[in-house]
Amino acid sequence: MMKYILIILLIKLLFLIINKNNMLNILFQNMMIMLLIFFIVNYSYIKLNMMDFYAIYYDFGLDFFSFWMINLSIWIILLMMLASLKVVKYKNFLFLFVVNLMFMLFFLVMSFSVLNLLMFYIMFEASLIPTLFLILGWGYQIERIEAGMYMMLYTLVFSLPFLLMMFYMYHMSYSLDIEYLNIKKLNFDSFLYNFVMMIFFVKIPMFSLHGWLPKAHVEAPVSGSMILAGVMLKLGGYGIYRLMFISENLMSNYMMSILVFSLVGSIYLSLVCLRQVDMKSLVAYSSVVHMGLVIGGLFSLEIIGVQGAFLMMISHGLCSSGLFCLVNMFYERSLSRSLIINKGMLSYCSPMMMMWFLLCMGNMSAPPSLNLISEIFLLMSLLSLTKFLVIILMLFLFFSSCYSLYLYSYVCYGKSLFLYSFTSFSVREFFLILMHLIPLNLMILKIDIFY
Amino acid sequence: MKLLIMLIFYFILMLSTLITLSSHSWMIIWMMLEINLMSFIPIIMLSKMINNHTFLFKYFIVQTISSSSFLITITLMWINDYSLNIFNTNFMEIMLSLSMILKMGLYPFHLWYIEIMLNLPWMMFFLMSTWQKIIPLTIISFFNENTIIYMTIIISSMISSIQGIYQNNLRKIFAFSSINQTSWLTINSNMSIYLMIMYMLMYMMILFSIINMLNVNNFYYINNLYLLNNYHYLMKLFLFLNILSLAGLPPFMGFITKIISIKFLIFNKMYLITSILIISSLMTLFFYLRLTYTSMILIKSKFNPLMMKKYSKDFSYKSYFFNKLNFMMIMITILSYFSLIIMTLFDLY
Incomplete structure (x- = not known):
């Protein structure tokens, strides 16, 4: 594991030496593809249960969760470079952009693969700063300052008490090794346990702590919202999965309240989605809805629930970042994110509307996508918990498919405003969307590689 | 010439702190406090950036009040050593800590600190x-x-x-x-x-x-x-x-x-x-x-x-x-x- 982290560091140095602006993005993408292929080939034998670690070296190690999360983050960062052509074309601080992406990748890989809790915390918080820089540096409106402030303060208000709790745990067990803490089972009351979990609830985000997310998504450039929806939210789910079992004695009381709260919140937020006019904030709210289901799956305390949550994270990462790309493509053409301006697009280019259709169907977890199997897993785990949840889940599934359909039908059909200067989509843009769609829709044929 | 003077005062400023860190006696610490103050004021005076020097009087007065109360406490402790315990030692600690808080500009005495910091280069x-x-x-x-x-x-x-x-x-x-x-x-x-x-x-x-x-x-x-x-x-x-x-x-x-x-x-x-x-x-x-x-x-x-x-x-x-x-x-x-x-x-x- 250590060698890949060193390779990422070396690539950073390479960029400092080369510093030629015209080939920088191509070089970056080639490096990332090499890294991804080496990584997958090297650790493709990993086929494990929960908390079984491979490739342990110093404080680093991989299990199935972190392995696929690292793959996802390299993949998303690769596509981020592809999506933000405007930065490359107009040389809008391209060097800084590439270095920022490299730092983001470094922090993400470290935080997904590290086994020491303090190191995990540091990397978890450190990944916030390149994101903040991305939002503030390359964002569109001046409201991005407020959005950045919201994002920083929401996460840090709950993360600094976690720091305090972490040293309290260290005082209790004299170790911060995550696996050791999971075996040892610390004796918390639910007040202290809340402090441990709250940092991840903000990051995921759970309902009622999600205030920063739509703001940050709306103000961020396309690469910022791709990384936020694709990987940053998954960091929260990963953290819950790692630290959920450190005190099992109070889980039975604690989990039910969190689970029901987040599921009911998801229903509420899917109703909020149905009356959005801004496409980007609709997609942002839809990702909060999906993450509510992920919290439900994780806190059902069953292996199938954890696996379903894991699959949901991967599929949602691909699906929603693809949706953000599409929204940005329309934004670049019509200079608006409004659904009213961007309606009736089917007459302009039908092939891209096919992509839009497939991504929206992925978002409502229709059959050929990876979302379907993950949602089936999550429903199995939640329904085996109590029969009472059927009502909530029925409403949830209905409304979540409603807003996906609403988004698709509004963009494709209806009477269009006549956009006379609508350029057709380039090969790069089709390629970008296909790179989201192919893993999303074809991975289901070999679903057993994920667990 | 001015450079030489500055050099001397900076040297004294550094030396006084280092002596305090390594001293055993309260009296030497008190002396070093005073020397530190006496070398810091000329350093501020000699820099070109300042137009009015009135805030230096405020700084001087505050610092001397705190170090004189420190001196009083030290002498009281000295008396305590030679006679029976006349004064409560808890009282001494409170006196000492209050004078040091005054010197650093922490909360009850923080108003002078901000006012003087506003004028410094x-x-x-x-x-x-x-x-x-x-x-x-x-x-x-x-x-x-x-x-x-x-x-x-x-x-x-x-x-x-x-x-x-x-x-x-x-x-x-x-x-x-x-x-x-x-x-x-x-x-x-x-x-x-x-x-x-x-x-x-x-x-x-x-x-x-x-x-x-x-x-x-x-x-x-x-x-x-x-x-x-x-x-x-x-x-x-x-x-x-x-x-x-x-x-x-x-x-x-x-x-x-x-x-x-x-x-x-x-x-x-x-x-x-x-x-x-x-x-x-x-x-x-x-x-x-x-x-x-x-x-x-x-x-x-x-x-x-x-x-x-x-x-x-x-x-x-x-x-x-x-x-x-x-x-x-x-x-x-x-x-x-x-x-x-x-x-x-x-x-x-």
């Missing part, structure tokens, strides 16, 4: 917020923890973080942030003096690289920071990395200080004071972030040497980025990126 500001605090902090580390110190730490950290939020003057912001850092330093020196020295070293490194930048460019208000757009964008990047490091955000060196002191405090079961300090450092983050917004927004602007000549003291673009002080600043920034990672990898915290 930037490098004197740096000395005032770091070097001048070493002697009082060492004196605090010599006696036991008492409620006076706890109360001042709690209240001064809260008040400085709340008051700093709505300031526009850079010196006022950094004065409040220095009060906040001093409350961290005080609780650290209460635990152990080595903790305080570690904290102070890192704090000085980070603060110097910020203050140097503000000094070279003559920045006094937040909106002046937009002039940095005329430089190479890496300058802005380094400024914002250093400010976030001062705020104590995770991947930077400023976080090491927080880790070390929080670990010590938690291991000594001081949960209340730790949580209050953490909340206050969160509130200081708000105004540190306000400082960084000017440098995080990337604007493409043409370089305009005439404008820079107007605003900065001695400006030459070619030598600016690679001169010695900036090189040091860049080195500190790079160090601050990787030291934390190395430290946690090998369990050095």
